[in-house]
Amino acid sequence: MVYIKNAKIYTGTGKVIEGTIFIKNGKFADIGSTINIPEGARVVDVNSKIITPGLIDVHSHLGLTEQGIGQDGQDVNETSSASTPQVNAIDGINPADTGFEDARRFGVTTVQVMPGSANVIGGEMVVVKTVGKVVDEMIVKNPSGLKAATGENPKRVYGSKGKMPTTRMGLAARLRENLIEAQNYIEDRKTNTCGRDLGLENIAKVLRKEIPLRVHAHRADDIATVLRIKKEFGINLTIEHCTEGHQIADFIAQHDVRVSVGPTMSPRSKTELSDKGWNTILTLSEAGIPVSITTDHPVIAIEHLMTSAILAVKNGFSEGKALEAITLNAAKHIGVEDRVGSIEKGKDADFVIWNGDPFDLRSTIETTYIEGKVVYQK
Known part of the structure; x- marks a missing residue:
């Protein structure tokens, strides 16, 4: 005591x-x-x-992309297939990654760690505290969602191999195919007409609304596609990054979603970041959309979560809302508000x-x- x-x-x-x-x-x-x-x-x-x-980063690759050891520390994307729903971030996290020490030093006590954005479906994610030697003892919630991605990243990774998806049409089609396959799997399992399939079981959790689909989407048209799929399949999801969300904020507000915004401190390193700005989080919040701020560590180092909130305030966001975006709203975004965030x-x-x-x-x-x-x- x-x-x-x-x-x-x-x-x-x-x-x-x-x-x-x-x-x-x-x-x-x-x-x-x-x-x-x-x-x-x-x-x-x-x-x-x-x-x-304690501060909360809702979208990170902490421990999956380890710092200071190069390619040997890269466990964030399983690129052997365009869809890998069967993998779970918990199996790739190294608690000895120095990023966890940086997180504690800069007040970040809880993070959601997820696979990267190379795949249409990248796998399950987990929420952990930022202290511990064994990841099993750090868990707050597992799984906390299933990762999916739209846009340039999966197009580039698989298009360069001549594999689907090479277009945004192909990407959306592959995601629908995976969801439909899981719907069929649910029915087949009821009558024991098929064996167990780990990947389809993980997608089935989304269809049953046990976990949300968390979708990497920067461009406004990709965001609209994600919301279209949400409506088609009646699933819960969050928009991750939402870089051009300010362009269609009123449309997003009609769909009952939470969004994470960031890493806004990053450069405009690819086409879909060309309209990146601090106005995004302000416009989304004014439209009534619950927002969180993320570093997307290691895109922006985890120690700059508070820096990101400060820069949001400098650009018109209120201090109260900025603090909520890295505490209580962040906790709600990842479904752990019963334990942390306030x-x-x-x-x-x-x-x-x-x-x-x-x-x-x-x-x-x-x-x-x-x-x-x-x-x-x-």
């Missing part, structure tokens, strides 16, 4: 409380301005410093102590806690 007193607490829910956080068994047991601290209790006095929830009673005690205003780029993190334990100390 520990009491964190004299804190300015940004709860992540829009509330700011000046007072004390009581942590018990790795959870927030109480938060308030009038908490009585028993004599002899372990107390940390933060002297009016700001505390925020400083509320009963949730995991994941939080960050800052030495100044989090939205001042000169401020640094003094301490990062995950489940009530110090995982980084400046």
Whole structure:
């Protein structure tokens, strides 16, 4: 048990409380301005410093694309086939990747780790805490979604091999084919007329709405295709990146989806990023679409998640919404808001102590806690 007193607490829910956080068994047991601290209790006095929830990156390849070891650390794309729904990110994550240490140092306590965007369907993803030596002990939710991708990446990877998909038409057709095959598989399994198929079982989870399809889509026409498929198959999905989402924000708003935006700090390295800008997240939010901010680590390093939020504010996004986009809204995006994303009673005690205003780029993190334990100390 520990009491964190004299804190300015940004709860992540829009509330700011000046007072004390009581942590018990790795959870927030109480938060308030009038908490009585028993004599002899372990107390940390933060002297009016700001505390925020642990930051959350909803779209990363942390541990799948390891830093500093080149090709040997590349486990993000299984490119042996255009669709690989049978793979799971959990089997490729290396907890020893230095990116996890960077995440803790910069206040990121939870990440969703997913396969890359080379494939029409890339495999299952997982939500993990950013501390641990064995990935099984880091899991918050597994699986947390099934990855799919549209646009330039799968076209380039398989078009260069002369394999489908070579066009956007072929890509959408292949995704439909995979979904229909899984529909048939569900019916066949009811009557035991086919054996088990791991890939089709994973797609079946999407059709049963057990997990969402999370689709890489930058261009407005690709986003429209994804939403068309959502309607056709009655599935839940999120739009990942949504770079040209500002062009069709009102249309997206009609489809009950969450979006992750980013990595906006990246250069315009390919055609479908030509209209990239900080206006995207502002326009989508104003249209009533729930938004999260992502680094897409290692496209932009995980330590720049807060930097991305600061730049969004610099370009017109409110501080409150920017914080939510990397805390509570992010937790909702990946389906773990019951455990993380805000400083509320009963949730995991994941939080960050800052030495100044989090939205001042000169401020640094003094301490990062995950489940009530110090995982980084400046």
